[in-house]
């Protein structure tokens with residue numbers, strides 16, 4: 001039977017969490033905030049870790065922004081590589097650049113998803129990837145066969161490298 005946690009719903013829950021983090025005894029905390037020691041104990045075991053993870057995730061938002069900056073730098077690099085490969089008619093180099101760029105984007109998005117506590121990040125619908133994919137497909141315009149094959153592969157999500 002699920003039951004409401006009297007600490008999570010307690011008006012002083014932030015102060016109680018602080019006391020728990022400071023490792024004060026359950027009985028002392030319970031007495032101070034007129035709660036049951038059992039409830040304080042259960043709350044520490046069952047709920048406090050999630051609260052701490054949320055706080056940690058909030059602190060990491062700046063890092064996530066930085067990761068997004070790296071995605072954009074990567075995208076610019078991919079544009080540069082693709083432009084050179086295109087000018088040289090070098091399809092092999094262009095495809096290698098695409099493969100590396102996509103692997104990096106996936107990694108960055110996974111990290112970002114962890115920080116934001118999203119269970120799954122789908123790279124195929126992430127805005128950064130859609131933008132990069134558009135650039136890649138535009139750059140491959142001189143290679144219609146490769147472009148069509150790549151577009152199919154990316155859409156199916158079976159780009160196994």
Ligand SMILES: [Zn+2]
Nearest residue numbers: 005008043047
């Ligand atoms: Zn609780």
